[in-house]
Amino acid sequence: MSSENAIEVESLSKCYQIYDKPRDRLMQMLLGNDERRFYREFWALRDVSFKIPKGQVYGILGKNGAGKSTLLQIICGTLAATSGEARVAGRVSALLELGSGFNPEFTGIENIYMNAQLLGLTRKEVDGKLDKILSFADIGDHVSQPVKTYSSGMFARLAFSVAIHVDPDILIVDETLSVGDAWFQHKSMARMRKLMESGCTVLFVSHSIDAVRALCDYAIWIDGGTLKMQGNVTEVTNAYMNDVFVEHNKIILEANDVTVNGLPDQAPAAEIEGMALTSPVDADGATSSKEEPADGAVLRIEQVGLVGADGRPCRKIEQGEDLTLAVDVRFYKDLKNISVGFLIKDQFGQDLTGESIFNSQRKGTDVVAGQLLRVRFTSCNQLRGGQSYSIALRINQVSRWDRSDNVTIYADELAAVFDVMADVDQPMWFKFKMPFKVSY
Structure with a gap:
């Protein structure tokens, strides 16, 4: 030894x-x-x-x-x-x-x-x-x-x-x-x-x-x-979580005795499994063809990542600056109750914050074959500067508020990475900044 x-x-x-x-x-x-x-x-x-x-x-x-x-x-x-x-x-x-x-x-x-x-x-x-x-x-x-x-x-x-x-x-x-x-x-x-x-x-x-x-x-x-x-x-945890999503989908489908809403009734579990692993966006966020892919994928991610005030992709933002996450998804089948969501994680993979269409609107959206769905999440960046963060992307079908019918049709644990620049005038020693009113 x-x-x-x-x-x-x-x-x-x-x-x-x-x-x-x-x-x-x-x-x-x-x-x-x-x-x-x-x-x-x-x-x-x-x-x-x-x-x-x-x-x-x-x-x-x-x-x-x-x-x-x-x-x-x-x-x-x-x-x-x-x-x-x-x-x-x-x-x-x-x-x-x-x-x-x-x-x-x-x-x-x-x-x-x-x-x-x-x-x-x-x-x-x-x-x-x-x-x-x-x-x-x-x-x-x-x-x-x-x-x-x-x-x-x-x-x-x-x-x-x-x-x-x-x-x-x-x-x-x-x-x-x-x-x-x-x-x-x-x-x-x-x-x-x-x-x-x-x-x-x-x-x-x-x-x-x-x-x-x-x-x-x-x-x-x-x-x-x-x-x-x-x-x-x-x-390893990213790969494991993708596998968990596949198993979760099977359980939900079996429990409800249905397939994903909008897909053919005879869609086998293998097709659902394949949907959870459709290929992620290219590093440069290049737009893919509108033609239905030969591999039969239900969707393609055409863009995911931060965009600046000019609408162009960016990989670095300032501490305290407005943050906009852009997600463009091309669908190749008619689907109901679609929700696009994300999680921002630190370098250790810990979930820090996130949002989704379903969580903010209490409902999803219906899409048709060939549609390009553009989603923008905008907020003030309160993350600590001087380190990098990753974005995990989720696309689900869900209609019940308790999420008991939630099916993940796309998951990428490392869809994008960005840096937050340090602010020497307002240093932070914690993960993110919350606005507090101080009295004494």
Whole structure:
């Protein structure tokens, strides 16, 4: 194992044997062989390989059942792999599932000592850290009660407090923090950032894309037990979100037993899937042909980005200057209830602000084949100067205010990028400026 890496996963696979009947397990023991099996195979992981350098923060993405938890359990050593190997360097502290490693009959104090000693601390070291653990967990007198009486939030508080105070080299967090209250989630995130700054390697599993983007430098996307993508957190989360849009569309269509309004009734799911991935605008915002494209796309983006007072595309604006986002969309089919919207994101991919036709008007607009829809979003720019921002574009079909029938027909997580110039006379130390009246 390289001295530069904290975790190395090589050709990792995990297969579970699924028995339809209890007696099949006995039959397999007595009569089973390579040619005769009484079980079905389920591969939770198949040939997964990656390396994580020391001090890096990686997010793990994937749908439920993708194999994320299986991967983490093998890395932690609580589950054996069918083939391949996972190697770690240093002390691993993991929060894999609520209450794991806790004895429900023991009190909180007893579980602190047991858990910390399992993670490699001596009893004397736990004595020295006990006050800090109790203070951070902040569960009061409940710490003297059996943990079987705890709520899920109290479980999370105590388990997380122990995990971060054992001075881990590698911290693994698997969705546990989502059960805590808002105050504890903020406190936990701040503590995790402090651990990261100290050089701790972190594997963070969450279905919250904003949390992954805010905390992680890189991301790994697991899908169906295989490694689908890894790399820069923005690139991976963008690709993952596009896939989420496709799945969301399928669910909405199946729930309503319809296809997208205005498309042929026989439109298959594959066509909807293709619509979510129509090609984005060229970098220069060039206008495309009005003729229907050969690939059967429902729409083309002819322009997306900031425009100046003269109507020409621009990539830089001043802090406090008026901001106009221009989106021109050419449609090739008659469609109803269309909404064009956007999100402005910082360099970490965190959503800062946004707007849409539907959100502002409480209704969409109908379009006909061949129509060019020009949309302009105008406001005063209150974003912090001296940094760049990206624009995520969305085109949806939606008619209900609760958005229960929302179908995304186009999504581009990185449709445009622009810079806000710093204002030396009015420096900002925060993400965006809100007008406040100050009195004292």
